[in-house]
Amino acid sequence: PGAIAFxxxxxxxxxxxxxxxALSAHVRGGKxxxxxxxxxxxxxxxxxxxxxxxxxxxxxxxPPPLPG
Numbered sequence: 157p158g159a160i161a162f163x164x165x166x167x168x169x170x171x172x173x174x175x176x177x178a179l180s181a182h183v184r185g186g187k188x189x190x191x192x193x194x195x196x197x198x199x200x201x202x203x204x205x206x207x208x209x210x211x212x213x214x215x216x217x218x219p220p221p222l223p224g
Contacts, residue, residue, distance in 0.1 A: 160210060165193040165202065177213075185215045190215055 158205050161173035161213050173196070174182065182188035190206025 160196065161191075162194045162196045162208075162211070164188055164195075164205070179211065180214055 160176055162179060163170050163172035164174060164179070165171075166182065172178075179188060188205060191203060192205045193202040194205045194208060194211065195202045206215060211219065
């Protein structure tokens with residue numbers, strides 16, 4: 157109860173809910189990045205993970221995508 161639980165769009169489908177430890181594991185495994193859509197209860201809609209203040213720490217050691 158009270159734990160942060162996000163759903164994420166992984167492999168084209170909604171997965172979760174995930175706690176912060178599981179989200180961190182998905183970042184390390186390459187399944188979750190700044191552009192992955194996430195949602196949690198209380199949010200109006202799905203947003204990019206990199207725009208969510210609570211999740212920004214997950215990407216601190218991950219370089220941004222190369223410019224196209």
